[in-house]
Each structure stands twice: as structure tokens, then as C-alpha cells.
Amino acid sequence: MKTLTVSVVTPSGPVLEDEYEMVVARAESGEIGILANHIPLVAPLSIAAVRLVRGNEEMKLAVNGGVMEVSSNKVTILAQSAEKPEDIDVERARRAKERAERRLQSNEEHIDRLRAELALQRALNRLNVANR
């Protein structure tokens, strides 16, 4: 099967660059699957796992938002952070999740709800990807 080159780049350096047959990402308007020869596309991503498929293998990446660009069989994902399952600090993500949940439940005025919600999403995304 034809493949596409996928590169995931973050401010701390490239995370991954490899050939895959299919990329499935959650854009803000819904899930998008990208196969080889997809037309050029730009889409913002939501905080979710990006699935990379090759043969029977499937790999997940925890991507925190960012933008996906597809052009001439190259998929570039630009995100502020992106992690492979083995690089995720599960303990830290769990703590972040608890902290965010506590914040959201406390119902106090001065808490930035949006920020807490985003933190919760990031933590859940990481945990989800780490557990496969």
C-alpha cells in the first residue's frame, strides 16, 4: 500500500518522522482520516490522540492541539507538545488530572475554568494514549 511521510514537530524538536499508510486525527470539525494522495489540507487539531497506521500496526500519539498540514503525500503536525506512549509520564498525567478535577469541582470564582478544562483534557489524552 502507498504510504505518506508523517512528521510531528514541536518546539522542543522533532518527535517522529516516518512512513505510514494512514493517519487518523481529530480535527476541530471531527475525525479526519488521511490516506496517500490526499488533496492538500490544513486543519487545526483538538487535544486528542492521533493514530498512525502501518500494516497491522497502529501507533498512538498524544497531541496537544496544534495544526495538521497535508501536501504532496507529506503530513506535518505542528503542536505545542506531542508524545509517544512510551514517553508519557503516567504518574504526572494522573496528578494533573486530579488537580484539574479538583479545580473544576471547587466552583470558586477566581479559577480559570477554561484553563482547568484544557488541563484535564490534556491529562486524559495522555492517560488514554499511555494505556493504549
Add this chain to the structure above:
Amino acid sequence: MASLRDIKARIESTKKTKQITSAMHLVSASKMNKAEQNARGYVPYSEKIQEVVSHIANSNPDVSHPMLEKREVKKTGYLIITSDRGLVGAYNSHVLKLLQDTIEKRHKSQDEYTVIVMGRKGYDYCRRRELPVSNSILGIADHPHFADIKAIAQSTIQMYADEEIDELYIIYNHYVSAISQVPTMKKLLPIENLDGHKAMHSDYEYEPSQEEILKVLLPQYAESLIYGALLDGKASEHAASMTAMRNATDNAEELIDTLTLSYNRARQGQITQQITEIVSGAAALE
């Protein structure tokens, strides 16, 4: 002339100082390598994001976003990147001088500009000169993560979005090589100079729409520029500190040499004097 003991004490203390500065030199050298690596690791991200932004901005002339549009300038923001500690030679003074010169040249009153500061040295300077500081972050790590400065980058960009400031400049030391760092001022907002990358595919499909994508992408782009400048600045900081410490070590060595010379001379003089005294004493007895 200083006594033998005084000179000896000075030699000892200079030796100690030399030990410290040469250790700091080595530390800075290794930090600089790491910082240089960080700055290099960041390049792919910044190139990519710039490519995507310019694709969108150039492929469609109707596309508009406040960050791309010039507006009348009532207030200018300056973001300066300085270090938290001294012992970095002229690193901070270069940046601060550039800031001061620019302000003097362009502005008549303090209402026309505001300063956003990264690093204690810059903060102290602005406090002393009573410059208007609207935001600051102190104690940035030697190898900063994006998350460390995200808050200040976001709030700075928000200031622009809220029209609190109408343009934003960033002033930092650009890292050229281990021995050369150039103070640089760049215009960050509104975003300009995107023409360099010509649109290769003008027929992109945008999901959901170009405006939506620019809304996500441009703040991320601006944040990434700030982070890039910070990494660049950090590499310069360690390079400057390395050079300063090497100079200090060299100076200490020179000082030790001079002091050793005068120590030996004084010792020689003392011996000669003692011999003279003994000889004249013996002559007096005869």
C-alpha cells in the same frame, strides 16, 4: 612597598578567584552546548510553522486577521530578553542600551510604550529607570521549556489582540557563534515579511475555514517566535558568560604573574638587605 606577606596573601586569593572563574567557564561552556542544541532542535518547528502561515497568507489575498494588519500605532510594546544573573559580560547592557536608544529615538512620553521583561537584570534596570513594565517573568530556567514561558507569551499576544499595544518588538541577543552575539530588534506583531515563502499549493483545502485556521495558527506562530528568540537569547547568554569567565581567568593569571614577580623582587631585596646588614655588622667589629 607592600610586605612579603601581603603580596603572598594577594597571590593566594587571586588563585582562588581564578579557580572559581575557570570552573564557571567550564560550566557555561557545557550549558552553551546544550542551549545551542535546544535552539537548533527548535528550528524545524519554526520553519514549518512559518511555511504553513505564509502558505495560507499568500495563497489567498482576501484573508484577513488582526495580527496581519497594520493599524495606527498609539502604543508600542517592547519585549526584552535579559539574564537573571550577572557575570555575563556586556550581554545585558547591549540589550538594554538598544532598548534605551530606541525609546529615546521614537517616543516622547511614557504613554507611548510599555516594556515586557524576561530576566531579572532587565527588570531591575526598568525599575531603576522607572520605565513602564506591564509584565515580567524572572528566574527562567537555563534550558527553558515551552510551557515555562507560555503564559507570558500568551498574555503579551493578548495585549495586542485587545489593542492595548499596536505593535510589538522583541529585543534580544542573537547567537551567531560562541564568540559573537549581536543585539537584535525584531518586529513581531503585526506579522510581516511572509513573502519569502511563495505559495506552492494555492489550492489547499481548509477545514473548517481559513479564518478559523489563522485564528489558531497565528497566535501559535507568534508564541513560537517569542520562544525561538528566548532560546536564541539563552544560547547567547551562556556564550557571553563563557567569554566573560575566560577573560576573568586570563586576567587572574596575568595578575598572578605580576604579583609573583614583585614577590620575588621583594624577597630578593630582603635577602640583599640582610646580607648588607651582616657584612656591615662584621666590618664594624674589625
